[in-house]
Amino acid sequence: MTxxxxxxxxxxxxxxxxxxxxxxxxxxxxxxxxxxxTLRAHTSQLRTFVQQGATVASPKVLALGGAIVCEAVDQxxxxxxxxxxxxxGIILAHGAVAEMQTGEGKTLSGVMPAVLHALPGRGVHxxxxxxxxxxxxxxxxxxxxxxxxLTAGCLGDDxxxxxxxxxxxxxxxxxxxxxxxxxxxxxQLALRSAAGSRLGDQLRQRLRGAAGETRLLQRERRCAxxxxxxxxxxxxxxxxxxxxxxxxxxxxxxxxxxxAKQIAATLVPATHFTIPEDRGGLELRPAGIDAxxxxxxxxxxxxxxRAWHEYVHLAIRATHQFQxxxxxxxxxxxxxxxxxSTGRIFDDRTWNDGQHQAIEAKEGLRITxxxxxxxxxxRQRFFGMYEVLCGMTGTATGCxxxxxxxxxxxxxxxxxxxxSRRQTLPTIRCRTAEEKRQRIADEARQxxxxxxxxLIGTHSIADSQQLxxxxxxxxxxxxxxxxxxxxxxxxxxxxxxxxxxxxxATNLAGRGTDIHLDPEAAAAGGLHVIVSQHxxxxxxxxxxxxxxARQGDPxxxxxxxxxxxxxFRQAPWIARWLERRLAPPRDDTPRSDSRxxxxxxxxxxxxxxxxxxxxxxxxxxxxxxQKLIVTPRTRNAQGIEK
Numbered sequence: 226m227t228x229x230x231x232x233x234x235x236x237x238x239x240x241x242x243x244x245x246x247x248x249x250x251x252x253x254x255x256x257x258x259x260x261x262x263t264l265r266a267h268t269s270q271l272r273t274f275v276q277q278g279a280t281v282a283s284p285k286v287l288a289l290g291g292a293i294v295c296e297a298v299d300q301x302x303x304x305x306x307x308x309x310x311x312x313x314g315i316i317l318a319h320g321a322v323a324e325m326q327t328g329e330g331k332t333l334s335g336v337m338p339a340v341l342h343a344l345p346g347r348g349v350h351x352x353x354x355x356x357x358x359x360x361x362x363x364x365x366x367x368x369x370x371x372x373x374x375l376t377a378g379c380l381g382d383d384x385x386x387x388x389x390x391x392x393x394x395x396x397x398x399x400x401x402x403x404x405x406x407x408x409x410x411x412x413q414l415a416l417r418s419a420a421g422s423r424l425g426d427q428l429r430q431r432l433r434g435a436a437g438e439t440r441l442l443q444r445e446r447r448c449a450x451x452x453x454x455x456x457x458x459x460x461x462x463x464x465x466x467x468x469x470x471x472x473x474x475x476x477x478x479x480x481x482x483x484x485a486k487q488i489a490a491t492l493v494p495a496t497h498f499t500i501p502e503d504r505g506g507l508e509l510r511p512a513g514i515d516a517x518x519x520x521x522x523x524x525x526x527x528x529x530x531r532a533w534h535e536y537v538h539l540a541i542r543a544t545h546q547f548q549x550x551x552x553x554x555x556x557x558x559x560x561x562x563x564x565x566s567t568g569r570i571f572d573d574r575t576w577n578d579g580q581h582q583a584i585e586a587k588e589g590l591r592i593t594x595x596x597x598x599x600x601x602x603x604r605q606r607f608f609g610m611y612e613v614l615c616g617m618t619g620t621a622t623g624c625x626x627x628x629x630x631x632x633x634x635x636x637x638x639x640x641x642x643x644x645s646r647r648q649t650l651p652t653i654r655c656r657t658a659e660e661k662r663q664r665i666a667d668e669a670r671q672x673x674x675x676x677x678x679x680l681i682g683t684h685s686i687a688d689s690q691q692l693x694x695x696x697x698x699x700x701x702x703x704x705x706x707x708x709x710x711x712x713x714x715x716x717x718x719x720x721x722x723x724x725x726x727x728x729x730a731t732n733l734a735g736r737g738t739d740i741h742l743d744p745e746a747a748a749a750g751g752l753h754v755i756v757s758q759h760x761x762x763x764x765x766x767x768x769x770x771x772x773x774a775r776q777g778d779p780x781x782x783x784x785x786x787x788x789x790x791x792x793f794r795q796a797p798w799i800a801r802w803l804e805r806r807l808a809p810p811r812d813d814t815p816r817s818d819s820r821x822x823x824x825x826x827x828x829x830x831x832x833x834x835x836x837x838x839x840x841x842x843x844x845x846x847x848x849x850x851q852k853l854i855v856t857p858r859t860r861n862a863q864g865i866e867k
Contacts, residue, residue, distance in 0.1 A: 239315070239316060239319055239321060239635070239637050242312045242315055242316075242637075243308075245284075245287060245288075245311075245315050246308050246311045246312060246315070248284065248287070248288040249287070249291035249292050251288070252288045252289050252291070252292035253291075253292035253295045253296055255292070256292055256293065256296055257296060259296065261300070261372055264293050264296060264297060264300075264372065264373055264374075265372075265373060265374035267289060267293045268340075268344075268374050268375065269374060271286055271289060271290055271293075271344055272344045272345075274286065275345055276344070276345060276346065281318055281341045281342055281345070282315075282318045282319045282341075286341065286344070287315065287341070290318075290340060290341045290344070291311060291314065291315070291337055291341075293340075293373060294306075294314075294336060294337040294340050294369070294373070295311075295337075297369045297372045297373050298333065298336065298369055300372065301368045301369045301372050302365075302368075302369065304333065306334075307330065307642050308642075309325070309330075309334075309639050309640060310329070310330050310333055310334040311334075311337070312639050312640070313325045313334035313335075313617060313639050314334050314336075314337035315337075315338075316615075316637045316639070317334075317335070317337075317338035317615040317616070317617070318337070318341050318342070318615075319615075320613050320614065320615050320634075321634060321635045321636070321637055322454055322616055322617070322618065322621055322625075322628060322634050322635065322636045322637065323616075323617045323618075323639050324618060324619065324621035324622070324637065324638045324639060325617050325619060326639070326771060327768070327771030327772065327775060328771070328776050329619075329639065329641070329642060329775075329776065331452060331617050332362055332365060334617065335362075335366075335450055335452065335617065336366050336369055338450060338615065339351055339366075339370075339397050339450055340370065340373060340375065342447075342450070342613060343375055343397050343448075346396070347444065347447035348393065348394075348395070348396065348397075348398065348444050348445065348447055348448070349396065349397045349398070349447070349448045349449075349450065350400070350405050350448065350450070350611075351397060351398065351399045351400075351449075351450045351452070352400065352401065352402035352405060352449055352450070352451045352457060352616075353399065353400070353402070353452045353453075354401065354402070354453050354456060354457075354569075355401050355569075356381070356382050356400075356401050356404075357715065358401075358452070359379055359380070359399045359400050359401050359404075360379055360399075361715075362452075363377060363378075363379035363399040370396070370397055375396040375397065376394075376396045377395050377396065377397045377398070377399065378391065378392030378394070378395035378397075378399070379392060379398070379399045379400065380398065380399070380400035380404045380405075380408070386440075386442070389408060389442050390440055390441075390442050393408075393442055393443050393444055394444070402451060402457045402461075402604075405443075405449070405607075406466040406602060406604065407466060407468055407573075408442045409607060409610075410466065410468040410599075410600040410601070410602060411442060411468065412441045412442050412443055413600055414468070414599060414600055415441060416441070446610045446611045446612070447611065447612050447613065448611060448612065448613040448614075448615075449608060449613070450615055450616060451608075451614070451615070451617075453616075453617075454615075454617060454618045454621075454628075455618045455620055455624050455628075455764065456618070457604065457608070457616075458604065458605070458608060458616075458627075458628065458631070459627055460564075461604055462603070462604055462605055462631075462840045462843065462844075463836075463840055463843055464574070464604075465601050465602060465603045465604070466601060466602050466603070466604065466607065467596075467598050467600075467601040468599050468601070469596035469597060470596060470597040470599055474593065474594050475591060475592065475593070475594070476592045476593055476594045476595065477528055477594070478528045478529065478530055478536075478582075479582075479586075479591075479592035481523060481526060481528055481529060481533075482536060482539075482540070482583055482585070482586040482592050483586050483592070484521065484523055484536075485536035485537045485539065485540040485583070485586070486540045486543075486586045486587060488516075488517060488520055488521060488537050488540070489537050489540035489541045489543075489544060490544075491516070491520065492513055492537075494545070496510070496512055497509070497510055497512050497513030497516055498513045498541055500545060500546070507538065507541060507542050507545070507546065509534065509537075509541075514534055517533065517534045517537045518533070518534065521533065530579070530595070531579065535579070536579070536583070539579050539582075539583035540583050540586065540587070542580065542583065543580070543583040543584045543586070544587060547580075547584055547587075548687065549687075550685065550686040550687035550690060551563065551565065551685045551687050552565060553584065554570060554686060555588055555590070558590055558591065559590070560575075560581060560584055560590065562574045562575070562576070563685070563686065565685070568684075568685065568707070568731030577595070577596075578595075579595060581595070582595060603843060603844070603847045605631055605632075605840075605843070605844050605847065606847055608632070609631075614634065619767070619768065620768055620771075621636040621638075622764075622767075623763055623764050623833055624764065624833075626837075627840065630841075631840075642777070643776060645774055645777075646751075646774050646777060646778065646779050646780065647770075647773050647780050647781065647782060648774075648780070648781040648782070649781070649782055649783075650781055650782065650783040650815065651815035651817045652783070652784045652785070652786060652817065652818060652821065652822075653668075653783065653784075653785050653786075653815045654785075654786055654787070654803060654806065654807060654818075654821075655785060655786070655787040655807075656787060656788070656804075656807050657787055657788075657789060658691075658787055658789055658790075661757065661758075661785050661786075661787050662691060662695045663695065664785070665681060665695075665755055665757060665785060666692075666695050666699050666701065668755065668783070669681065669696070669701060669703075669727050670699065670701060672727075672749075672753050673701065673702075673727055675749050675750075676724040676725045676745050676746065676748075676749040677725070677746065677749040677750045677751070677752075677753050678721055678722050678723060678724065678725065678727070678728075678742070678746045678749075678751075678753065679726070679727045679728070679752075679754075680721050680728045680730065680740070680752055680753070680754050680755070680772055680773075681727070681728065681729045681730070681755040681757060682730060682731070682754065682755070682756050682757060682769040683707075683729065683757050684731075684757065684758050684760065684791060686707045686731060688757065688758075689706075689729050689730065689731055690707070692729055692757070693729055696727070696729070701727060702727065703727035703728065703729055704717050704720070704721070704726070704727070704728045704729070705729050705730075706718060706728065706729070706730040706731070707730065707731045715738040718730065718738045718740060719738050719739065719740060721740050721752065722740040722741050722742040722743065723743050723746060724743055724745035724746040724749060725745075725746075726746075740752060740772060740775070742778055742779075747778060750780070751774060751778050751779030751781070752772060752773050752774070752778070752780045752781075753773065753780065753782070753783070754769060754770060754772050754773040754781070754782040754783075755782075755783055755785065756770065756782065756784045756785065757785050758785065758786060758790045758792065759784065759786060759790065759792050759825050759829070760792070760829075761791070761792050761829065762829060762832055762833055762836070763826065763829040763830070763833070766784075766829075770782050786821070786825075787803075788800040788801075788803045788804050788807070792825070792829075793828075795828070795832070796824070796828040796831075799821075799824045799825065802821075802824070803821070
């Protein structure tokens, strides 16, 4: 289903967006230059109108609401909202998804729908990809929101229970998406605990004057506005939110894991175990089982939590299927998991069923206890609890069907403010990853010599480090970004547009931070983006490509590929085709190869469908285990009538 078809399925009110923008502009002219008290009076009038039954997206509310937000942004920030930003805001006000290209101003686009959805007085949750972006957006927009007489709060990572509860009492609350889910689970645990307390305890508390009710964090789930909505609802859908008991103490079976590591090191692939081509599992062979039990006396150890050979199985997987700086990093003596689809590093995730402990043993770290899940929920079901769900992304193409199927969300494209000047240069094909690194270094040097800034996107932290080593050998000056996003990383990615800058980054490092060109960089051709290899999913490639030529700036992009790229492991026929093209006599001229592009696009589409099937199965399993829970957005998915 194309985006055009999704647009046609959108509410009728979204098919004439220019007229709605014009209505907002007319209303703003009528109030331009008014004092803050008048703006707050208009906000109060709108709130009363909505609480008496008017809908947030009704023409009158939308026109005046958009006008007072535009005026507040002008008075507080000294900025004017572009028409495309108003279009995105209108789409969100109607409860849909705005596909807004990178660099078009999502932060300011989100303030109008946040204010409008806050008018009923039941709270709005604005979810960002990470804590840094939540804090940044909150600090930017809080003065605008308060200028209108509304309140805004932000959930800091280290905020105490009382601080979090206070933030939820605000009209608009900013936080990373997972924080809202975990706080919901904490509330569920608190309610469960309160329900299980004895009647006498409750009576005793009341007689002593103590609070008779548990103070929950969240009021309700009325509206959620999701930044990078495809990442939250699609990419993260297969990773449920799990609230666990602390597992920082030494594991009782730590010695078992260390012994399993030693045994695993003696086993031989193909003889004792096999690894399927798709790397989706590992199988112990009979000879392996015999060797495991023959070489150890731990089979009946009382510290065992599982069969002895399962410990060894975990240790083999830790060695052969979990690669440092690809699947995880070691930081401050702890394993931190990398999302291989995005390159993000997570502090709040662990592998289950002993795999995390096996990797700790592999790295020689302190082996922590396995965490006990206290509560869990899938992101699909959690966000399905909101009455209104909407958001923005630059990469809805490819996942619009899923957004419609699982969440009943229409996707509406937002036009570019100015035509794109991006140039897509011919792909450079290399025989090996080693050759590719050298040719990327050569191109980066040429760009630096003419003062053109370069941003090089890599698939993993390991790839970025290998490329950085090559650049150091070549004497190239560069910045390396491959860790957790924070203010320092955002500052570095923002500097990637300076003349002659070279920046190596994992695909999504610094996402959400604008790259501004200085005059010399613009004159040299603008930001040049090098995609070091195609990602398994086309959307990730497009996120990186979108870094170049923002808002009418000049810019260019080039892809590199080699037969040993990870995307070709599940498509060896493409690797063989590429090898034949690279065989002597060889022509190294970069070329636009439509056949190669078609094959890669087809494989990315296959990967996307496979992942969609996994998410669909998870969704159905979740529904099967939660038959009694009916939410506004899962009602249709389950075929339940109101």
